[in-house]
Amino acid sequence: MPSAFQYRPKFKDIRVRPPSEQEDKTAEDVHALKPGERACDHPGCRRAxxxxxxxxxxxxxxxxxFCQPHAAEYNRNWNxxxxxxxxxxxxxxxxxxxTGGRPTWEMKASNASREAAAFAAKFGKGEGYRDPFNMFGADAGGARPPPPEPQGxxxxxIERNALAELDLDQDAESAQIRARYTELVRRLHPDANGGDRAGEGRLQKVIKAYQSLRKAGMV
Structure with a gap:
């Protein structure tokens, strides 16, 4: 075979070069900590x-x-x-x-606190509280004042205007309202005036006022 067609390998020696001693140490320490990392607290663990x-x-x-595996183991065994x-x-x-496990305290002052002493002083003077019946005042145990009179x-x-339309006071009773209404209807009705319709407008106002009072339950 001509020499031009003979196989000539590109590399005469293709064996891998054995690693140096320094490279062996780096390869073995695969869990070497990087700057800023801390070692796992589990004994013998060199992971981050x-x-x-x-x-x-x-x-x-x-x-x-801990590293992640030792943290999981610690959590499984921790009670x-x-x-x-x-x-x-x-x-x-x-x-x-x-309370969410937080400490709590009583929301009140002790008997020896300044707040308690100030309240006792005010209580003795009748200050800081209402005593409409004088139960804790100088006349305690005496006759109580008469109750306040009921308001009108x-x-x-609408009700005030209706009573005014009937010429009645605001304290008029139902009997007075009926009697006044009957009186005004008889006086203002056209049949009572010989067919005169001059009072018909006032009559309509009287009827409307009476109906308003009845609706309000006053009649």
């Missing part, structure tokens, strides 16, 4: 920490830092109610339900 977990029930603000009795567990759950009838504008 990416999750945190509370140290105990009493130290919820202090945490361990928040460890060491608590059933009564303590129920009490804790009740506190969480009503509360009427609306």
């Amino acid at each position: 920490a990416s999750a945190r977990a509370p140290k105990s029930r009493q130290m919820l603000n202090e945490h361990y830092w 928040f109610f460890a060491g608590m009795t059933e009564a303590q567990v129920r009490q804790h759950q009740q506190d969480e339900l009503f 009838r509360q009427l609306g504008k």
Whole structure:
């Protein structure tokens, strides 16, 4: 075969070069921490920490830092109610339900506080409270004042105008209203005036006023 057509390999030695000693150390340390990362708190773990977990029930603000697999293992084995009795567990759950587990205080001042002393001083002087019957004043135990007199009838504008149309006071009773209405109808009706229709307009106003009073329940 002519030499022009003979196979000549491009590389005479294609073996891979063995890694150097420094490269071997880098390859082995695949979990080497990068700048700014912290190591996992699990003993013997050299991975970077990416999750945190509370140290105990009493130290919820202090945490361990774990890698993801060790954080999952810690959470599976951690029991928040460890060491608590059933009564303590129920009490804790009740506190969480009503107050979110936060401490509470009574919303009142003690008997020795300045607020209590100021209230006692005002109470002794009759200040800071209403005593319409003088039960706590100087005349305590004596005769009570007479009750206030009842106010007059509360009427609306329509009822007041209707009574005025009938020439009646605002305290007129139903019998007075009926008697006054009957009197005005007899006096203003055309049949009572010989067919004179001069009082027909006033008669219509009287009838309308009486109907308004009846609608208001005053008749």
